[in-house]
Amino acid sequence: MTSEMNALLEGLSRPQKTISPKYFYDEKGSQLFDRITELPEYYLTDAELEIMQHNVDAMAAMIGKTASLIEFGSGSSLKTRILLEHLEDLAAYVPVDISQDHLWSSANKIRVEFPGLDVLPVVADFTQPFALPKPDIMPIKNVVYFPGSTIGNFEHEDAMSLLRVMYQEAGENGALLIGVDLKKDADIISRAYNDSAGVTAAFNLNMLRHLNTDYGANFNMDEFMHRAVYDEDKGRVVIELVSQSDQLFEVGNREFAIADGEAILTEYSHKYTLDGFAAMAHEIGFEVERVWTDAAQLFSVQYCTRD
Secondary structure, eight states, X not given: OOHHHHHHHHHHHSSSOBXXXXXXXXXXXXXXXXXXXXXXXXXXXXXXXXXXXXXXXXXXXXXXXXXXXXXXXXXXXXXXXXXXXXXXTOOEEEEEESOHHXXXXXXXXXXXXXXXXXXXXXXXXXXXXXXOOOOSSOOSEEEEEEOTTGXXXXXXXXXXXXXXXXXXXXXXXXXXXXXXXXXXOHHHHHHHTSOTTOXXXXXXXXXXXXXXXXXXXXXXXXXXXXXXXXXXXXXXXXXXXXXSSSEEEEETTEEEEEOTTOEEEEXXXXXXXXXHXXXXXXXXXXXXXXXXXXXXXXXXXXXXXXX
16 A cells, blocks of 8 residues: 555544645646636635736745746736746756646646747655656746645644755755735635635545546545635634535545544635734745735745745
């Protein structure tokens, strides 16, 4: 049995059943997430785009010439394209994603849009260290790019572990350009994870379809419901799949029982203060050099350098 399957079974064996959010991202899951970013309730996209459009020249100046841009969790992001358009003499663009089909598709689109750019996709779980490809032009420095609010999906220790991987991949004289969602009015946050079109619910439930298709599970998707609740005291959204009956399911030839109303935790979405994130980054060895926010201060993009 693989270590990945062992981790999956261990999470489902806990008193609070848990499935890692990385299982959101098969091809369909990646497509659904792209749709989420276009929803009117999902403030994060508009806020981050506002930041990028108003400040991309300053970001490009800090990244500098002949850098290698390493995007963790690459998607079909408009934000990435805005950045690539303003980077001068980029040595390479290295998109990294666990979903191979989605990654190849996105990388090929970038190649078409940016002819001459050395695009070097890497299929990997970016929460673990991975080998960087060697571009044709030796970069002056590596800049890890982590747009969106994905850092908030990790509990504190896991977020720290991910920042350590980023620190390692950035290398000496490297940097990190990262999106960090900020604490704000609870109603704004709640609407973002409970959209009226039900796309977020479909994204959450697709995790079960992914496990059924690729991991030999037999979840009955009709017997689970999406739930997302903002815990203001802990500054995080708790996202779950709630069983609608007493039922049994199998994963990896193991049978599990789940009661009516019992939830499987699929994701947290933590919101930060600027000081709180800076303290986390500092503990790893990153120093926040510059922070950009949208006019409403809903979201931030931060440039961090390695010590």
